[in-house]
Every structure is written in C-alpha cells, then in structure tokens.
Amino acid sequence: MKVHFFILLLIISWLSKKITSLPLESKVLDRRSFPDNFVFGTAASAFQYEGATSEGGKSPTIWDYFSHTFPERTSMQNADVAVDFYHRYKDDIKLMKDLNMDAFRFSISWARLIPSGKVKDGVNKEGVQFYNALIDELVANGIEPSVSLYHWDHPQALEDEYGGFLSPQIVEDFRDFSKVCFEEFGEKVKMWTTINEPKIFSISAYDTGNKAVGRCSKWVNSRCQAGDSAIEPYIASHHLLLAHAAAVQEFRKSNKISQDSKIGIVLSPMWFEPYDSTSPADKEAVKRALALELDWYLDPVIHGDYPEKMKKQAGNKLPSFTTEQSKMLRNSSDFIGINYYTGRYVAHLPYVDPARPRFKTDQQFEWRITNHSNHLMGPMEERGIILSVPEGLRKTLNYIKDKYNNPIVYIKENGVNDFDDGTKSREEILNDTFRIKYLEDHLRQLHKAIIEDGCDVRGYYTWSLLDNFEWEHGYSTRFGLYYVDYDNNLERYAKDSVYWFKQFLDRLVVKSSEESMEEEEVRDVSRERSRKEGSNKTLDNSEAFETSVGSIIYLMTNTSRREEEESDRCTFEIPYNRLDLLFGSHTSFGL
Ligand SMILES: *[C@@H]1O[C@H](CO)[C@@H](O)[C@H](O)[C@H]1NC(C)=O
Ligand SMILES: *[C@@H]1O[C@H](CO)[C@@H](O)[C@H](O)[C@H]1NC(C)=O
Ligand SMILES: *[C@@H]1O[C@H](CO)[C@@H](O)[C@H](O)[C@H]1NC(C)=O
Ligand SMILES: *[C@@H]1O[C@H](CO)[C@@H](O)[C@H](O)[C@H]1NC(C)=O
Numbered sequence: 001m002k003v004h005f006f007i008l009l010l011i012i013s014w015l016s017k018k019i020t021s022l023p024l025e026s027k028v029l030d031r032r033s034f035p036d037n038f039v040f041g042t043a044a045s046a047f048q049y050e051g052a053t054s055e056g057g058k059s060p061t062i063w064d065y066f067s068h069t070f071p072e073r074t075s076m077q078n079a080d081v082a083v084d085f086y087h088r089y090k091d092d093i094k095l096m097k098d099l100n101m102d103a104f105r106f107s108i109s110w111a112r113l114i115p116s117g118k119v120k121d122g123v124n125k126e127g128v129q130f131y132n133a134l135i136d137e138l139v140a141n142g143i144e145p146s147v148s149l150y151h152w153d154h155p156q157a158l159e160d161e162y163g164g165f166l167s168p169q170i171v172e173d174f175r176d177f178s179k180v181c182f183e184e185f186g187e188k189v190k191m192w193t194t195i196n197e198p199k200i201f202s203i204s205a206y207d208t209g210n211k212a213v214g215r216c217s218k219w220v221n222s223r224c225q226a227g228d229s230a231i232e233p234y235i236a237s238h239h240l241l242l243a244h245a246a247a248v249q250e251f252r253k254s255n256k257i258s259q260d261s262k263i264g265i266v267l268s269p270m271w272f273e274p275y276d277s278t279s280p281a282d283k284e285a286v287k288r289a290l291a292l293e294l295d296w297y298l299d300p301v302i303h304g305d306y307p308e309k310m311k312k313q314a315g316n317k318l319p320s321f322t323t324e325q326s327k328m329l330r331n332s333s334d335f336i337g338i339n340y341y342t343g344r345y346v347a348h349l350p351y352v353d354p355a356r357p358r359f360k361t362d363q364q365f366e367w368r369i370t371n372h373s374n375h376l377m378g379p380m381e382e383r384g385i386i387l388s389v390p391e392g393l394r395k396t397l398n399y400i401k402d403k404y405n406n407p408i409v410y411i412k413e414n415g416v417n418d419f420d421d422g423t424k425s426r427e428e429i430l431n432d433t434f435r436i437k438y439l440e441d442h443l444r445q446l447h448k449a450i451i452e453d454g455c456d457v458r459g460y461y462t463w464s465l466l467d468n469f470e471w472e473h474g475y476s477t478r479f480g481l482y483y484v485d486y487d488n489n490l491e492r493y494a495k496d497s498v499y500w501f502k503q504f505l506d507r508l509v510v511k512s513s514e515e516s517m518e519e520e521e522v523r524d525v526s527r528e529r530s531r532k533e534g535s536n537k538t539l540d541n542s543e544a545f546e547t548s549v550g551s552i553i554y555l556m557t558n559t560s561r562r563e564e565e566e567s568d569r570c571t572f573e574i575p576y577n578r579l580d581l582l583f584g585s586h587t588s589f590g591l
C-alpha cells in the first residue's frame with residue numbers, strides 16, 4: 001500500500017513539473033509518447049522540389065511536357081525552377097535538422113538518372129552525383145534518407161515511345177532503373193519505396209485527366225486529347241503493380257542492400273463513412289470504396305492477386321496476373337506506406353449510364369463531403385481545403401491491421417494545405433494555427449492506433465518540408481511547414497508549425513538534475529511492475545515508459561474545450577466554389 005502511494009506521489013510530482021514547464025499543447029503528446037526508434041520525417045518529391053529541370057543532364061519528364069504543352073491545365077505554372085532544391089538542398093537540410101527531424105523522404109527523378117528512360121542508353125553521371133551528394137549531406141546531418149523510386153515523373157521519352165504505363169514494356173525499364181538506384185545508393189539508403197500512390201496516378205492521369213499524362217474520355221473532360229476512362233486506369237495500375245514487384249525482386253537480389261533495409265509500396269487511402277448510416281446500400285458502398293483505396297493494391301502485394309469483389313465489379317476490364325507475376329507480387333512489400341489526408345461520405349450509386357462507362361463509376365458509389373443530415377465530414381478551416389478527419393487515420397490503420405494481419409506500416413505523408421489566392425499577406429500565412437491543430441489531431445489518433453489498438457506503425461512523415469509545386473494546382477496551394485516566397489528569391493520562412501513541431505520533436509527536454517533523478521526512479525519502478533505483472537510489453541526502455549506516462553497525461557487533460565472548438569469549426573462557411581474546383585466531380589484528389 002505504502003509503495004503504491006509513493007509511486008503515485010512520484011508520478012504526480014514529476015507530472016506537475018512537466019505541466020508547469022511546458023506549454024499546454026506539448027504536454028499532451030510529443031516524440032517521447034511514441035515507441036523507441038519511431039521515425040519522424042518530412043516528405044518531398046523530385047519534380048515538386050528540385051527545379052533545374054533542364055540542368056545536369058536531366059531530360060523532360062511527363063510533367064515537364066504536360067505543364068509546357070498545356071499550361072492552362074497546370075494553373076499556367078511549371079516546375080522549371082520549383083523551389084530550387086537542386087541547388088539549395090544543403091540549406092534545406094539545415095531546416096530539417098533545425099526541426100529535430102529524423103528522416104527525409106524524397107524521390108529520385110528517373111529522367112535525371114537515366115535521361116532516355118533506358119539503361120542501355122546510359123546512366124547520367126551528374127544525376128548519380130547529385131543524389132549521392134544529397135544522401136551524403138543528409139547522413140552527415142543525422143537525417144535518415146528515405147528514397148521513393150517513382151513519384152509520377154517518368155521520362156517523356158518513354159511516353160512517346162510506347163505510352164508509358166499503358167505498356168507492359170515499362171515494367172522492365174523500371175526494373176533497370178530501380179536496379180541502378182540500388183547499385184548506386186543501396187549501401188547508404190535503408191528505407192525505399194517503389195510506387196507513390198498508384199491509385200491517384202491511375203485515376204488522375206487516365207480517368208479524370210487532371211494530372212499528367214492528362215488522358216481521359218472526351219466526355220469526361222474536353223481538355224483530354226485522347227484516352228479511355230473506362231479501361232486505361234486499370235491497365236496503368238496493373239503495370240504500376242508489376243513495376244513495383246520487379247523493383248522489389250531486384251532489391252532482394254541486390255548485394256548492395258543490407259539485411260535491415262526495407263522496401264514497400266505507398267498508398268493514399270481516404271477513410272469513408274456511409275452517406276446515410278441507416279442505409280445498407282451505403283454501408284456496402286463504403287466497403288467497395290475502401291477496397292478500391294486499399295485492397296486493389298494490398299491484395300496483390302500481399303496475396304498475389306486482385307480482390308474478388310473488385311474482379312466481380314470491374315469484369316473483364318481488370319487485367320489478370322499470370323502465375324509467374326502472381327508469385328512475383330506475393331509478399332512483395334516489407335511494409336505498407338500510407339499517405340493519409342482526409343475522408344469522405346460514400347453513397348451508393350444505383351444507376352450508371354451504360355453509354356458513359358468510366359473507372360470512377362464502376363464500383364457504383366459517389367463521394368460526398370456532407371452526409372444525409374448535412375453534417376460536414378470534418379472541420380474545414382476557413383483558409384484551408386482539406387477536411388480534417390483524424391479519426392479516419394486510426395480507422396484506416398485498424399482496417400489494414402485487421403484485414404492484412406497487422407503488417408508494418410509507415411505514414412509516408414500527412415499534412416494540410418493553405419490556399420493562397422494572392423490576397424493573404426506572408427504574415428497571415430505564417431500563422432498556421434490550423435496546421436498545428438491538424439498535425440496534432442492526426443498524431444494523437446496515430447498514437448492511439450499504436451498504443452491502444454496495437455497497429456504496427458513505425459514512422460510518420462509530414463507533407464511537406466516546404467511549400468512546393470502541387471501538380472495541377474501549381475504554387476497556389478501551400479503544404480509546407482516552411483513558407484516559400486516565390487516573388488523574392490524563393491526565401492524560406494518558418495511558419496508557426498515549425499516552432500510547434502520543433503518542440504514536439506525535441507529529444508532533450510531541459511530538466512533539473514532533481515527531476516532526472518525522479519524520472520530514473522519512476523523508470524525503475526515501472527520496470528519492477530512490468531516484471532511482476534509478467535507483461536512482455538517491455539517497460540525496460542524509455543519508449544514504453546514515455547508511452548505510459550503519455551496516456552496518463554492524456555487522461556488528465558480536459559478535452560471538453562477542444563471539442564467545443566471543434567464543433568465551432570464545423571459551422572464555418574465552406575468555400576464550395578473552391579472545393580468544387582479541387583474536389584468536384586471533374587477533379588481528383590492527390591498530392
Ligand atoms: C451524419 O453524421 C452525424 C455525425 O457523425 C451523425 O450523427 C448522423 O447520424 C449522420 N447522419 C446520417 C443520416 O447518417
Ligand atoms: C516475405 O519476404 C520476406 C523478405 O524477403 C521474407 O523474409 C519472409 O520470410 C517472406 N514471408 C513469407 C510469408 O513468404
Ligand atoms: C493567428 O491565427 C489565429 C487563428 O486564426 C488567431 O486566433 C491569432 O490571433 C493569430 N495570431 C496572430 C499573431 O495574428
Ligand atoms: C508477448 O505475449 C504474447 C501473448 O502472450 C505472445 O503471443 C507474443 O509472442 C509475446 N511477444 C514477445 C516479444 O515475447
């Protein structure tokens with residue numbers, strides 16, 4: 001009894017010091033609430049960041065071609081300069097370090113490494129040098145590199161020659177490209193991802209036509225020069241999956257890759273709830289919608305084939321895998337990368353016009369942002385455009401855990417944008433309270449998924465370090481923790497979220513020697529307790545210790561005020577016109 005009282009006293013005194021020494025937000029949750037070795041990073045991609053588009057031997061990518069040939073389809077903007085990461089990466093790595101980040105996710109531009117797209121035509125030495133220098137600089141600064149092989153920017157030459165991802169030929173060219181990457185960088189890079197968001201790429205490039213290569217049926221979008229929205233998205237995804245499997249095969253064969261290196265695919269699920277929670281049809285539609293986000297890719301990379309539900313609904317439009325391909329795909333992802341941003345209500349679509357077939361309606365559902373009783377899916381900031389649905393992240397992670405036997409997951413992107421219509425001052429944009437709240441809410445749900453639900457999530461990367469070129473939206477939508485001043489030499493400015501994240505990630509919380517001693521004592525007590533309870537959830541290390549303290553702190557926090565704020569947010573006037581522009585029926589979501 002006495003011992004228990006003493007422990008309680010220790011914890012309370014330790015907590016009260018923490019509570020008085022830190023601002024409200026960070027005592028709720030911080031780095032130390034997460035498991036040991038949990039990785040925090042920022043994410044970026046080559047085309048959106050590098051610029052130097054015709055420097056250093058790089059050839060044009062599909063996005064160079066798309067943005068220069070149809071500027072009206074990319075907000076009259078291109079990424080010739082982007083945020084000039086190619087020249088400024090050293091300074092930008094200082095920003096990552098200043099944020100206390102552990103890792104950086106970036107992609108290798110296929111067109112910079114292998115300009116013709118084909119290894120037989122030669123590897124560009126300058127490209128190899130650039131990525132080596134970038135990786136070395138990251139490592140020298142204690143930032144772990146995480147490399148994406150495909151972030152939507154293959155050489156236009158392959159598009160011209162055989163239609164890019166519409167052709168099976170791309171699979172072998174991608175295999176060769178990935179092999180060069182493993183040879184050149186495999187000794188220094190332990191974290192690899194193959195294909196970024198295959199679904200967004202397939203739909204935006206081949207169903208809606210909003211993103212490069214901008215193909216679709218004429219009736220879907222009159223700007224499309226050619227395409228078939230009913231068939232091509234399936235074909236593109238099929239080849240993306242095979243390209244993924246080919247790269248993983250090379251990865252596992254390579255003698256440059258160490259035992260503890262990992263490779264995986266990156267998906268971008270939204271979470272769904274039924275439009276009418278009393279409608280069985282809408283509930284079924286939710287299942288189909290989730291299967292399209294996740295199972296379409298997870299079933300092949302885990303079990304080696306498409307899900308039955310999808311085969312049934314898509315019929316002969318869905319290609320099939322040969323026995324050999326199926327074998328190559330099975331167990332081809334060491335982890336699942338997840339880019340999570342938002343959620344939607346889903347309504348069953350009872351009728352689809354047979355004269356207007358398209359991928360989007362094959363599964364007979366529609367997205368909505370409000371439900372049948374006009375409830376908005378999540379709070380929308382006056383100035384933002386992404387509906388914040390943090391519980392959706394936890395639910396998505398549980399879906400994966402339950403359906404696929406709890407695979408290792410990394411959150412490879414999560415973040416929120418600010419719509420810059422040119423009327424806001426820099427100071428206004430730097431004050432990104434809404435972003436801090438978005439990040440915090442998502443990190444809290446992630447924490448619950450790990451600690452309370454047992455989801456095996458090992459890392460979290462936020463999109464993005466800097467404002468950057470956001471595809472068809474150009475530079476108007478700002479996702480950065482750092483603001484980029486496009487009018488003045490691309491100067492970087494810290495938004496308020498930088499200071500918040502920096503503190504969240506602080507490894508060395510300043511404390512007096514007395515406090516440290518108490519902390520040690522509490523640790524010892526925890527260890528003893530864990531041994532007695534025979535728990536194998538080891539409390540031996542600071543990971544578990546911080547975790548348990550984290551939940552106590554969480555319980556002590558008064559959440560009522562937060563909830564009030566939350567409901568207020570829902571009553572904000574929604575900029576429907578802007579929403580329609582970005583999420584309407586003619587566009588698709590993807591970053
Ligand atoms: C709409 O969402 C709200 C909030 O989750 C819920 O209370 C309500 O029942 C939903 N309405 C329908 C028709 O599903
Ligand atoms: C899956 O692949 C990994 C990496 O090659 C291997 O270690 C593991 O044993 C495989 N698992 C199964 C079930 O085949
Ligand atoms: C920053 O924005 C928040 C919320 O929009 C507002 O309450 C606050 O006053 C702003 N801070 C400054 C310094 O303008
Ligand atoms: C922990 O315990 C569970 C159930 O008692 C067991 O299945 C699991 O293998 C144990 N894990 C370790 C690392 O000992």
Ligand SMILES: *[C@@H]1O[C@H](CO)[C@@H](O)[C@H](O)[C@H]1NC(C)=O
Binds near residue numbers: 559560
């Ligand atoms: C929590 O905050 C709410 C709203 O501000 C307040 O009404 C309530 O009394 C608080 N509860 C406690 C236990 O402090």
